[in-house]
Amino acid sequence: MKASICATIAAAVIAIPSFAFAQADTSGNAPITRAQVRADLVRVEQAGYNPASSDINYPADIQAAEAKLNADHAYGGVSNGSANGAAVQN
Template sequence: MKSLIQAVIVAATLAAPAAVFAQSNQPLTRAQVREQLIQVEKAGYNPATSNPTEYPANIQAAEARAAVQNSALGGIVSGSSQQGRAVATQ
């Protein structure tokens, strides 16, 4: 009985990372891809003027600039927010 419990614990321990990896490997939605493209274009990448021989370096540099912008701003969050204070009505 003791070896059965140990076998179940070992199996659960080995299966847990696989389950976590499977959940994080979801395909991107169309909206997410569009958002990423807009971020890279704002970071200076223009696909219309891109030179095919310099493509990998150009897109990687723009992605790095976009990542720096996202980390400096705390990331991109969908939704809306409002700043200020409430106005008291009488």
């Protein structure tokens, strides 16, 4: 009887960590892949960021490129050379 209790406890101690690792991450904090990082770098470079020449202005350069990307994808933005609204008649 005592041996079966010890065996049950030992099995539970071994099995519990495997259940913890088996849970899916539903919080949206899943790790990103290398392909996602590379795709993001390509998008930022296409927006004007140059990683080779931005040692001095690193935060400002990449933030400007990301702001440009975010502005391109923003809802309700104003396109260049156009106005939002009716013409005023006198």
